[in-house]
Amino acid sequence: METALPAAGFLYWVGASTVAYLALRISCWFFTALRVWGLGHEAGVGPWLGEWAGEKFKVETKTIAVDFTSEDIYDKIKASLAGLNIGVLVNNVGMSYEYPEYFLDVPDLDNTIKKLITVNALSVCKMTRLVLPGMVERSKGAILNISSASGMYPVPLLTIYSATKAFVDFFSQCLHEEYKSKGVIVQSVLPYYVATKLAKIKRPTWDKPSPETFVKSAMKTIGVQSRTNGYPIHSLVASVSASLPSWLYFKIAMYSGNSIRVRYLKKMKMN
Template sequence: MEDRALPAAGFLYWVGASTVAYLALRASYSLFRAFQVWCVGNEAWVGPRRGEWAEEKFKVETRTIAVDFSLDDIYDKIKTGLSGLEIGVLVNNVGMSYEYPEYFLEVPDLDNTIKKLININILSVCKVTHLVLPGMVERSKGVILNISSASGMLPVPLLTVYSATKAFVDFFSQCLHEEYKSKGIFVQSVLPFFVATKMSKIRKPTLDKPSAETFVKSAFKTVGLESRTNGYLIHSLMGSIHASLPRWIYFKIVIGLNKSLRNRYLKKTKKN
């Protein structure tokens, strides 16, 4: 019996040792990647070597094309305005959310809200990318940064249509990156949590709700390194925590939070 047990014990020893080594290697790689992304960064990817033009980029020539992205007949105007420009970096950053968290059927002016959310959050990303991507492919270089949202990582009830549109942006970006990375195009899906902006109605930045300037500086470090990113170290940790929660716990937390925000808004506006 002892002779038979020895080979089995040896086998289990090597299985255990291999598992520990694998986990150690994974942990080491994760730490290395975290250091590379959040400490070293890769800001040169969005520098002048990508081209002379961007939509909005500090210290480069800028042209403004005024359009209302809630409409769907604006893209000929944008195409004309972009004619002759060599665009190296495209930032699809237009976005619209709910006025406040609300149940789908109770969203004010629901038909119009649905149309605006789809036009602004989905159609704009597809159409503007369609206008700019051919030139990037022709030059075999380019960066496209699509601003999704942490609301697109997991479903967010009471922000249902917004969450779904941002999930589209995330999937669209991931697919586009895989299609065109061999042609020198880097497409990134950016999935931030709350940032202190007018849309979020957060005025004072905090550690977990950074200013737009702080977030952008952090997010630029990830370009060329991560095709899908939360863009900010604290947001990345928050994303990992959310993804690891059992789904029923996640939904309980999110619905509870959004119900609280809904009730506060309705009480403030005397609608309930």
């Protein structure tokens, strides 16, 4: 009986500490969500950054057609951008696997490795190299690098994609620290699923917003968060994922990826 009392006391404090920790995490998340999405604040991007920043809303537009799977496109882009004051750069080009797969079994593996690194990682560095000097010279500008929630934590069965998106995230964080004192915002955007044709999601849902809904939400984070999931529900999911022990996270990730893989391969055999 005497030995049971200290053990019960120990378990009590373990439970109380766990509850306190979870309560603190939840409180921090709600505070951050309120600050970012609930309270009104001045947008981090706008006409003051430059005339060349969008496709509509009565601003000037110039189209440069290139294939980002190629490495010899940047001289053409540089020449086309000559003389333009670029206020906002959105590095949104990207590609992933056709379906989750084990590394050695990825179809056309050598070509896939080259394409994903060239499109997802090289393009971000090269486009930033072209646009950043002008922003630094004018002491203003914003670079929004679209990473992925897959870049926050390793995602097995999407290994190359996850790794390249992690590169984008780290690159963005480093660049922001280097150039924020020079008036340039560099933001890493790490969304979960958005209802697009590329993601093969036809209809938006509460956790898979339309591109318009996601962009409207993400815009509120510019100048407030240098690293964001861009959407309240995505931010909540990221917080939950971060609280999981690594063994449980990887178990869930492998199960989810394998389930999608099996369904895809079964569908291909039926066709």
